[in-house]
């Protein structure tokens with residue numbers, strides 16, 4: 001008991017100083033707010049996104065992420081994180097700052113309602129990725145990706161994104177940004193801790209692996 005207490009006291013200053021990774025907390029009210037987003041309004045608002053994210057949320061450009069079929073709660077959190085400067089990207093910060101919380105919820109349910117990107121699989125050796133997804137790496141304390149992102153890359157619960165069909169270059173960029181600490185809006189540092197342990201080759205293979213996966 002005494003040891004636990006002193007450990008706790010040691011942690012308190014760190015907890016107080018650390019900036020929260022996100023201002024979004026998934027209370028039942030917040031979940032309902034996103035769930036009740038207005039599809040029709042979302043569809044209208046999304047017209048300003050198609051130039052970069054594709055006609056139906058399926059990106060045609062490798063560096064721009066697809067949004068179709070993504071969990072609404074994940075998309076909502078990213079839009080609010082960009083608006084709050086918790087996730088930094090000059091372009092998306094300026095887009096998101098112009099969106100209200102209601103706009104963000106409307107857009108999030110709209111993109112969630114669209115069918116996800118599907119790509120033909122190329123024959124490639126992706127052994128490193130296969131092992132990481134299914135088994136992780138015990139020595140490096142990397143949990144298997146599927147335990148959080150789902151067996152078909154479909155995402156889980158409110159805050160774990162779908163990865164199936166995601167654009168390769170975007171996937172590599174964003175994992176590299178977690179790894180270098182440029183992207184730090186992952187609550188509990190879950191993706192920063194994992195990506196720190198991944199090599200550039202592993203990240204490349206993982207991107208290709210998820211690109212050709214179907215939910």
Ligand code: HEC
Pocket residue numbers: 045046048049050051052053063064065066067075078079088089091092095107161173174
């Ligand atoms: C001029 C191009 C452009 C426009 C317009 C644009 N985006 Fe983006 N968006 C990007 C890029 C590039 C990224 C990747 C940024 C990064 O790496 O953080 C991105 C990232 C995102 C993400 C994060 C995706 C993820 O998987 O984490 C969301 C959500 C998003 N955009 C939503 C929107 C919405 C909604 C609109 C319209 C209201 C929009 N974007 C308009 C270029 C654009």
Ligand code: HEC
Pocket residue numbers: 065077132133142143144145146147148149159160161163166171174175185186187190191194206
């Ligand atoms: C402990 C749970 C957990 C594990 C294990 C995990 N992830 Fe994640 N991952 C998350 C969460 C949570 C997020 C979203 C964080 C945020 O809001 O930025 C995320 C985000 C991502 C993203 C960003 C998606 C986007 O659209 O921007 C990628 C890519 C990713 N993870 C890949 C992986 C890979 C590859 C593995 C296995 C090596 C893995 N993850 C293992 C929880 C996990």
